[in-house]
Each structure stands twice: as C-alpha cells, then as structure tokens.
Amino acid sequence: MKKKQKKRFSNFERIVWIALLVLVIAICVNSFLDFNHIDLVSFLEGQTDNVPEEPIHEESTQEVPIAEVYQSDSTLEVYFFDVGQADSILLRQGENVMLVDTGNAGDADNSFKILDKINLSHELQRLGISKINYLIATHPHEDHMGSMYKIINLFEVENVYANNILPESEQAGYYKRFVSALENTNTHFISHTHLSEEEIKEKIREYNANVDESERITYNPEDYLRVGDVISLGEAKVTILAPNSPDYSDTNDSSIVLMVEFQGIRILLTGDAGKASERDILQYVEQTGFNLKADVLKVAHHGSRTANTENYIFAVSPKYAIIMVGEGNSYGLPDEDVIERLERNGTTIYMTKDVGDIKLTIQNGQMYFDLDFSHEEKEGK
Secondary structure, three states: OOOOOOOOOOHHHHHHHHHHHHHHHHHHHHHHHHOOOOHHHHHHHHOOOOOOOOOOOOOOOOOOHHHHHHHOOOOEEEOOOOOOOOOEEEEEEEEEEEOOOOOOOHHHHOOOOOOOOHHHHHHHHHHOOOEEEEEEOOOHHHHHHHHHHHHHOOEEEEEEEEEEOOOHHHOOHHHHHHHHHOOOOEEEEEEOOOOOHHHHHHHHHHHHOOOOHHOOOOOHHHEEEEEEEEEEEEEEEEEEEEEEHHHHHHHHHHEEEEEEEEEEEEEEEEOOHHHHHHHHHHHHHHOOOOOOOOOOOEOOHHEEEEEEHHHHHHHHHHOEEEOOOOOOOOOOOOOHHHHHHHHHHEEEEEEHHHOEEEEEEEEOOEEEEEOOOOOOHHOOO
C-alpha cells in the first residue's frame, strides 16, 4: 500500500503566504497601537511609560496669534486721568509704577480726602498705589507738574526724572515747593542731559574747584538719562526719545518724550513736544533706525496745531489717539486740523473731555480700553 504523499508548497506559494502573514501581523500591531496611542518606536523598544492620552498632531504652519505668543498673566495698566486742561498718566506693571505728570496745582490735595473734583492723591491711593518708582515731569509747566510736590510728600517716590532744575529766579510757587519736596525726602533726582559722561565730569571738576570741600559733588551715572536710554518698568520697557536739544526757544519742546513697549504693544507719550521737537525725533529715528510706530499716541500739547504735524503722525501711524483736554477750554483745543490729520490716518480718537478717565489694559499682546472707568467723586466735578 502506497503512503499518501504530503502536499508541498511551491516557492511562489511560500512567498505569497509569508507576505500575507506579515501583512496580517502589521495590521494587528497597528490597530493595537492606535487603540492604546503608543507610537511604533516606543512599542518595539518597550518604552510605554508616560504615554500621552491623545495623539500628537503635527505642528500647524499657520501664523500663531499674538495673544498666544504673549500668553501670560502679566498686564500693563495705563490710566489717562481726566485732569481737565492738563496731563497726568499712570503706568502700572505688576508692582512697578510710573506716574507721568501730575496736572495743575489744584488737581491733587495735601491729604487723601475726597474733594468735589478730581483729587489725584486720593485716586492713586484708591488704586492701591503707595510707592512710585518713577515720577516723570515732562516739562516745567504747571499743567504738567503743578501737583508734583504733593505727590512727593504723600507717597514713597524712588526717582524723579525731569529736565535740570530751573534757576531760582525762574521758579514759580508750585516749582519752589517741588524743589523743597525733593530736598526734604529721600527721592533720587535724575536729570535729563545732552552731555557725555566726560563732559559732565569736567563740569563737576570745574564746580568743585570753586566751592568748599564740604560742598563738592561726585559723579554718579545713575543721576542722568539721555535720549536712547531705557527705563525698565517691570516687564515693560520705556525708551527716552526727547528732548534732543538744550536750545529750544519754546519750553514745550523740552518735553520728555517716552516710548512704552509691553508684549509687542507700543504707547508714545509726548508731553507738550512741539514741531521742533518732532522734527528732531524724526531725525533721531532716521539716524538710529528706531521704530517710531505706535499703537497708541498721547497727542502732544492737548491737540494743539503747534505740534502733531502731518509727517509726524504719518511716522507714528497710531491706531488710537488719546487727547487730554478740558471741556470748554479757552484755547479752543483740540485743533480741527489735528483731528483731521488723525482721521486721515484712520486713527480712533478718545478725548478725556468727552469720555472722562481712560483705562488701557494690555495682556496677552492685546489692548483693552475701559471708557467707563472713572473717579468715585466725578459726579460732583
């Protein structure tokens, strides 16, 4: 009886069966991995710890919104106070505080009491301000620094930054009290200068040669700031852009001009800087390549035509303009020409005479205006 021969597979059949077997195994493994969200390399190497719960997607090639770039709890608060025909602007970044100008002499009080009009000292206290890192006097006119001595006397002020102290013969009453407040407190005075370090040292040497030893002074670089210098206000950066000359015939042109930068947002604070100062700022920008474009412009000199030239507004190209101006002021400000220039630029304009106090908050690279923010006592103003 013949033995039944086993069926043998041809080489071709073996290849087909092996290929099918490999395919089935690959499908099973892939299904298992998809189900458990484990990548193939980790599976083969036995590294299955700390496996993500969701599949990892490829990075998007789309532009990331600016809010995500600056995702942070940090904020910059900017308050444009309604101080009538005057200026006072508060910047707060975390616990770091800068106050730019203080309005007229009657816009703050020697105490924190509530008046029937704005009381800047009470307003700062209401906002939780007890310490001011930088108090900036843009220029020595009363509507910008009239109440500065009261703020120095009532708050802990670390640094006052201004132009050089005026000669006594040029000091008005509010200014004399400002100088007295500086002398009677521990406030550090920082002078704006156009001189180099060596030029300052030479002047100090000349001064010391003509006074008693007890009255001699020493050079401290922290006593001076120049155009191009930067003040750090927490995470915010404040760059000095003016004044660029000691020889302006108009005091307004000596205004300290500041560019504030935070999370990609830029705010230009101009004091009362006029056409001559704007011309010099544009020249500085051309020479240095500094970016003058700003999201928010504090319009110079309450919207006067003595400032805010067409070329300057075009260079700044602000999205928003803040005009700090009093209702029914005798100067007829803001000037219609300035309003038209801003409108041609497509700028949204807010005026304190119309909306009162303006609060601007910057967070996550975005700006938020609050036009309903106001002083508690404003109803009686």
